[in-house]
Amino acid sequence: MPADALKAAQGVDKNRQWTRLMELAEIGAIPGGGVNRQSLSTEDRQARALLVKWALARGFEPSVDDFGNLYVRRAGLNPDAPPILTGSHLDSQPSGGRFDGAYGVMAALEVLEALSDAGVETEHPVDLVVWTNEEGSRFAPGAMGSMVFTGVASPQLWLDVMDDEGIALSQALAETLEAMPELPRRSFGFPVHAYIEAHIEQGPILEAEQLPIGVVTSIQGARWFTVTVEGETAHAGTTPLKLRKDALQEALAAIQALNAFMNDPEDVLRFTVGRLDLEPNSHNSVSALCRFTIDLRHPDPAVLRAKGDAIETICAKAMRACAVQVTQNLGLPCVAFPEAIVDTVQASAQALGLGHKRMPSGAFHDASFLAQHCPSGMVFVPCAKGVSHNVAEYATPEDVAGGTRVLTASIVALSGAGIF
Amino acid sequence: MPADALKAAQGVDKNRQWTRLMELAEIGAIPGGGVNRQSLSTEDRQARALLVKWALARGFEPSVDDFGNLYVRRAGLNPDAPPILTGSHLDSQPSGGRFDGAYGVMAALEVLEALSDAGVETEHPVDLVVWTNEEGSRFAPGAMGSMVFTGVASPQLWLDVMDDEGIALSQALAETLEAMPELPRRSFGFPVHAYIEAHIEQGPILEAEQLPIGVVTSIQGARWFTVTVEGETAHAGTTPLKLRKDALQEALAAIQALNAFMNDPEDVLRFTVGRLDLEPNSHNSVSALCRFTIDLRHPDPAVLRAKGDAIETICAKAMRACAVQVTQNLGLPCVAFPEAIVDTVQASAQALGLGHKRMPSGAFHDASFLAQHCPSGMVFVPCAKGVSHNVAEYATPEDVAGGTRVLTASIVALSGAGIF
Numbered sequence: 001m002p003a004d005a006l007k008a009a010q011g012v013d014k015n016r017q018w019t020r021l022m023e024l025a026e027i028g029a030i031p032g033g034g035v036n037r038q039s040l041s042t043e044d045r046q047a048r049a050l051l052v053k054w055a056l057a058r059g060f061e062p063s064v065d066d067f068g069n070l071y072v073r074r075a076g077l078n079p080d081a082p083p084i085l086t087g088s089h090l091d092s093q094p095s096g097g098r099f100d101g102a103y104g105v106m107a108a109l110e111v112l113e114a115l116s117d118a119g120v121e122t123e124h125p126v127d128l129v130v131w132t133n134e135e136g137s138r139f140a141p142g143a144m145g146s147m148v149f150t151g152v153a154s155p156q157l158w159l160d161v162m163d164d165e166g167i168a169l170s171q172a173l174a175e176t177l178e179a180m181p182e183l184p185r186r187s188f189g190f191p192v193h194a195y196i197e198a199h200i201e202q203g204p205i206l207e208a209e210q211l212p213i214g215v216v217t218s219i220q221g222a223r224w225f226t227v228t229v230e231g232e233t234a235h236a237g238t239t240p241l242k243l244r245k246d247a248l249q250e251a252l253a254a255i256q257a258l259n260a261f262m263n264d265p266e267d268v269l270r271f272t273v274g275r276l277d278l279e280p281n282s283h284n285s286v287s288a289l290c291r292f293t294i295d296l297r298h299p300d301p302a303v304l305r306a307k308g309d310a311i312e313t314i315c316a317k318a319m320r321a322c323a324v325q326v327t328q329n330l331g332l333p334c335v336a337f338p339e340a341i342v343d344t345v346q347a348s349a350q351a352l353g354l355g356h357k358r359m360p361s362g363a364f365h366d367a368s369f370l371a372q373h374c375p376s377g378m379v380f381v382p383c384a385k386g387v388s389h390n391v392a393e394y395a396t397p398e399d400v401a402g403g404t405r406v407l408t409a410s411i412v413a414l415s416g417a418g419i420f
Numbered sequence: 421m422p423a424d425a426l427k428a429a430q431g432v433d434k435n436r437q438w439t440r441l442m443e444l445a446e447i448g449a450i451p452g453g454g455v456n457r458q459s460l461s462t463e464d465r466q467a468r469a470l471l472v473k474w475a476l477a478r479g480f481e482p483s484v485d486d487f488g489n490l491y492v493r494r495a496g497l498n499p500d501a502p503p504i505l506t507g508s509h510l511d512s513q514p515s516g517g518r519f520d521g522a523y524g525v526m527a528a529l530e531v532l533e534a535l536s537d538a539g540v541e542t543e544h545p546v547d548l549v550v551w552t553n554e555e556g557s558r559f560a561p562g563a564m565g566s567m568v569f570t571g572v573a574s575p576q577l578w579l580d581v582m583d584d585e586g587i588a589l590s591q592a593l594a595e596t597l598e599a600m601p602e603l604p605r606r607s608f609g610f611p612v613h614a615y616i617e618a619h620i621e622q623g624p625i626l627e628a629e630q631l632p633i634g635v636v637t638s639i640q641g642a643r644w645f646t647v648t649v650e651g652e653t654a655h656a657g658t659t660p661l662k663l664r665k666d667a668l669q670e671a672l673a674a675i676q677a678l679n680a681f682m683n684d685p686e687d688v689l690r691f692t693v694g695r696l697d698l699e700p701n702s703h704n705s706v707s708a709l710c711r712f713t714i715d716l717r718h719p720d721p722a723v724l725r726a727k728g729d730a731i732e733t734i735c736a737k738a739m740r741a742c743a744v745q746v747t748q749n750l751g752l753p754c755v756a757f758p759e760a761i762v763d764t765v766q767a768s769a770q771a772l773g774l775g776h777k778r779m780p781s782g783a784f785h786d787a788s789f790l791a792q793h794c795p796s797g798m799v800f801v802p803c804a805k806g807v808s809h810n811v812a813e814y815a816t817p818e819d820v821a822g823g824t825r826v827l828t829a830s831i832v833a834l835s836g837a838g839i840f
Contacts, residue, residue, distance in 0.1 A: 238690075274705045275703055284694060
């Protein structure tokens, strides 16, 4: 760990970052301490304007691309070197919290200021980035900005997507760009030296293990399935067990068999039955139909493939008198971050004396797509009870400052590293 | 079995009964072969009028009570002897079948005619009865007529109950009574020698065992429960198993434990989970709440009490991290028919060479309440796949004739019997 990296990390100002997070949270504030700041809305524009104001006040250079992705550059020693990118998103769920996305952006701004305050110059420029529409709650799907930047999707693909009020994304995007007319335009997909995103964990592990830093090794892959068990309805009072084709009871048998098969002593695999619907769903009727969902996730693509592919057979075996159908609705690949990035983040936490663990990310992030474009990684900080997408979302000032220190040190280390 | 009993049973005319059942089914006929003939409706009045027409054509004596329960008497040798009552109901579910209730009434009419055709006179009068509003679909609850007749409920109790169109029961009842102005009025709760009701089984047992007659020993009691499991929602991607409070998974564990506890090698106990609702019921969320229902039935009150009382403890034991609450919503007592009635029905089937089995009734009937007033019993006939409350409800002409023969022989035997 270069001395400059630790020096820059000491420049992180816990109170400044926290004050800014709280000021940002006033834009779109809703009762209970949450925010409603959906993508490309008036509130989203206000948040962007505030960020640009803060950036200009320190002499950093804001810019924007045609999809509204917003950048803030702190120049490097070599103006021709590709930048190190760090950031997240400013949009929220309709009933979202103050930290999801917003923390990654405020951490990035704090990195730039910490570098300046500490008088540390980097070889590469460091660019803060705000990805457009990560949440996907107003305009589906999410992560549009990072998908367009990395060329995963064309910028034209979603222009006609409508929000609930019939406003097209093209219109909301045009109005957002018009609100920042003075900003220079960047192109999509410019070369990036490395991308690191700071984020709340959105899970309970770091809090439970009392560790301030999660060194993210990967973003786990996911497969979503729907299982439909077809039986026959019958009178609850008159029909003996042996003559029933009870869709609920046979679905339960299937879920129990899947519980056993998905059992992971290391508790890394995620197997969730989150939805279950019955027909006729009546107190005194045997169920004719039971439809339930499976959300399966794992960081290792081989495990994800093997476990997911076995679901149909296991369900079929669990049937006694009913028929079963299994369909896959969604498949998201596993993303593994390069060891060099992961090691750098871990070394930074180590050097700063912050307890940490290597862990996969359970949720998706813009980093899922950046990883296909440049060496990428993430830093997690604990959040209260793992709650996210909720007004109760919370992380402590100390923890968000710790994450930003690790982020700062990692960026300085990566700027000096000849590893890429 | 007296010779007269068998002689009278031979008077049952399979084709006459079937033709009348089909003619009756034209009143309120709906697509798919079903009927919509809800209580005290125009169609119900038409069905009553048709029955009265058939009764008068044979010289039988119709009468009615103030709650619209309709009677048709074939006189006995002793006019002072209390009548033997037989019948069921003419009202149907909104999407009901041609046999539920209607069969018991047509069987009763056929008994009267068979006695006359066979030239068999009974000591006691035999009264056909049509109970008002057995189904309870238009005016809740059901079995009003038999409850009022037997004094379980006051005739005033439900007069203000409204149907979906805002028509009060008092009005529909008055219009029904006005449509039969010429009929003499009977009082409620007159002495009854015995009551026997013929009915389709509404279950699959007789069909599955290829037996034409069910000798009904009892109407099983029922207890309804709601079980509420409270956990905590969490992100399906980020939350390890050991930190979850998954309401669905713990509800499943409770249901599995209940399945084991309710297991009955004789398959008499009925344990059904028919409703299950989740919150938030979302693909990628661990369930915060799972609410499910239990429909528990058994003919033996001691078993019903013991099994039902244990539910709360079993559910509580099955919890790992969630909380559980169990509440009882309904309790209907077990009704056991007197051995003398059951034996008479069985002897009749035996003497007529009809395969039969003793069995409890899984569903409720007007006989549940008559049993509190006089010695009562029931005769079941098979119905296709056990389907009822459905346009597909079906029983064969041969099976409904067989049931009516057993009913006829039983009534003659009971009229001569000095057992009560």
